Amino acid sequence: DAGVIQSPRHEVTEMGQEVTLRCKPISGHDYLFWYRQTMMRGLELLIYFNNNVPIDDSGMPEDRFSAKMPNASFSTLKIQPSEPRDSAVYFCASSLPEDYGYTFGSGTRLTVV
Amino acid sequence: DQQVKQNSPSLSVQEGRISILNCDYTNSMFDYFLWYKKYPAEGPTFLISISSIKDKNEDGRFTVFLNKSAKHLSLHIVPSQPGDSAVYFCAANFGNEKLTFGTGTRLTIIP
Numbered sequence: 693d694a695g696v697i698q699s700p701r702h703e704v705t706e707m708g709q710e711v712t713l714r715c716k717p718i719s720g721h722d723y724l725f726w727y728r729q730t731m732m733r734g735l736e737l738l739i740y741f742n743n744n745v746p747i748d749d750s751g752m753p754e755d756r757f758s759a760k761m762p763n764a765s766f767s768t769l770k771i772q773p774s775e776p777r778d779s780a781v782y783f784c785a786s787s788l789p790e791d792y793g794y795t796f797g798s799g800t801r802l803t804v805v
Numbered sequence: 806d807q808q809v810k811q812n813s814p815s816l817s818v819q820e821g822r823i824s825i826l827n828c829d830y831t832n833s834m835f836d837y838f839l840w841y842k843k844y845p846a847e848g849p850t851f852l853i854s855i856s857s858i859k860d861k862n863e864d865g866r867f868t869v870f871l872n873k874s875a876k877h878l879s880l881h882i883v884p885s886q887p888g889d890s891a892v893y894f895c896a897a898n899f900g901n902e903k904l905t906f907g908t909g910t911r912l913t914i915i916p
Contacts, residue, residue: 723902734908735894783848792839792898796848
């Protein structure tokens with residue numbers, strides 16, 4: 693298996709633009725997580741899905757953030773409109789039920805200028 | 806509110822010596838703890854874990870200790886090697902699938 697695949701690896705966008713981050717989880721993994729890494733807060737959970745259904749989105753910072761999982765092999769995290777404070781590395785991870793060892797993707801480094 | 810805290814942003818250790826990374830938590834409901842390792846431009850990878858019913862778990866050079874009364878866990882690496890230079894994240898969970906991570910500690914092994 694190729695692991696969790698995220699795209700793009702890097703994204704530079706202007707403030708106010710829409711940004712879409714993409715994730716392909718490991719086949720067969722029921723859980724998908726979106727995390728954001730910042731210096732101040734470390735890895736913070738934004739939202740997670742179980743069998744394509746959002747379970748907990750309490751970490752989504754604002755209504756500007758939205759996430760979807762239309763099928764078991766694809767998820768998106770969208771920011772509209774983007775702001776400079778959204779600049780961070782965004783990670784997607786997937787896991788099996790009761791498997792605490794998440795598999796993370798390589799992340800998307802987002803820079804909003 | 807940071808429920809999992811890693812108070813040392815960085816640590817430098819001589820090659821061959823012991824590296825000790827620390828983590829504190831505030832939520833007494835946490836019942837499973839993990840350490841992840843992260844290299845630059847890569848995602849975190851699972852390293853070692855411990856259940857709250859244990860106070861020690863060992864895997865090769867890596868040992869995790871849990872002190873529930875102090876709400877503290879630590880990761881010991883012996884002996885430290887240059888390839889251990891990375892950012893280490895502590896994480897905790899209670900009964901569901903959601904991991905809460907700390908802010909990370911950057912470990913540098915000095916040759």
